Amino acid sequence: EVQLVESGGALVQPGGSLRLSCAASGFTFSSSWMHWVRQVPGKGLVWVSRITSDGTRISYADSVKGRFTISRDNAKNTLYLQMNSLRVEDTAVYYCARWKYFGSGSYAFDIWGQGTMVTVSS
Amino acid sequence: QSVLTQPPSASGTPGQRVTISCSGSTSNIGSNAVSWYQQLPETAPKLLIYTNSQRPSGVPDRFSGSKSGTSASLAISGLQSEDEAAYYCAAWDDSLNDWVFGGGTKLTVL
Numbered sequence: 001e002v003q004l005v006e007s008g009g010a011l012v013q014p015g016g017s018l019r020l021s022c023a024a025s026g027f028t029f030s031s032s033w034m035h036w037v038r039q040v041p042g043k044g045l046v047w048v049s050r051i052t053s054d055g056t057r058i059s060y061a062d063s064v065k066g067r068f069t070i071s072r073d074n075a076k077n078t079l080y081l082q083m084n085s086l087r088v089e090d091t092a093v094y095y096c097a098r099w100k101y102f103g104s105g106s107y108a109f110d111i112w113g114q115g116t117m118v119t120v121s122s
Numbered sequence: 123q124s125v126l127t128q129p130p131s132a133s134g135t136p137g138q139r140v141t142i143s144c145s146g147s148t149s150n151i152g153s154n155a156v157s158w159y160q161q162l163p164e165t166a167p168k169l170l171i172y173t174n175s176q177r178p179s180g181v182p183d184r185f186s187g188s189k190s191g192t193s194a195s196l197a198i199s200g201l202q203s204e205d206e207a208a209y210y211c212a213a214w215d216d217s218l219n220d221w222v223f224g225g226g227t228k229l230t231v232l
Contacts, residue, residue: 106155
């Protein structure tokens with residue numbers, strides 16, 4: 001079965017750190033570009049970060065640049081998001097998603113995890 | 123405020139046809155493919171439409187997508203109660219060099 005399973009979400013104080021994990025199974029993880037997308041409960045989806053299949057090219061949303069670090073371990077089929085200097089506004093459900101190329105320059109997020117909740121509060 | 127603009131809500135009765143719009147600009151929808159996602163209550167998003175109008179395997183043909191210029195639309199025909207969900211459009215933005223999403227449209231089946 002093709003699936004992504006996130007873990008690591010928790011309640012953390014402002015300024016604290018957290019590492020999220022996303023375990024992949026059922027597809028060739030090492031060939032897949034991966035992303036993190038977050039959603040404040042009751043609000044819309046917001047892209048956070050992406051990483052290429054080999055981990056050599058990485059990009060971040062301005063809101064998390066310098067504080068979050070995306071990485072992957074292809075031997076363990078796992079994607080990570082290291083979150084430092086957390087702020088109250090980082091509170092959200094964090095989803096990992098696979099970015100699939102459909103040809104003719106078209107991409108989409110075709111596999112999503114169930115999400116993990118991060119709450120930043122004192 | 124989202125880069126792609128969607129109406130916050132839409133509604134219809136069972137069997138009806140409903141359309142959800144998504145408005146962008148030349149740097150996103152005008153230049154790149156649009157995808158649509160369905161998010162049922164308390165669940166993760168699910169890919170509904172890719173490359174403007176293509177359906178992944180398993181998505182009913184009641185769902186269709188289209189794109190014209192800097193706008194895109196999702197149409198749902200033969201509306202069913204299980205279609206009650208939030209729907210999001212998304213596209214790559216060449217200026218931001220990021221993925222951008224619409225703010226989402228909550229569809230209510232009356």
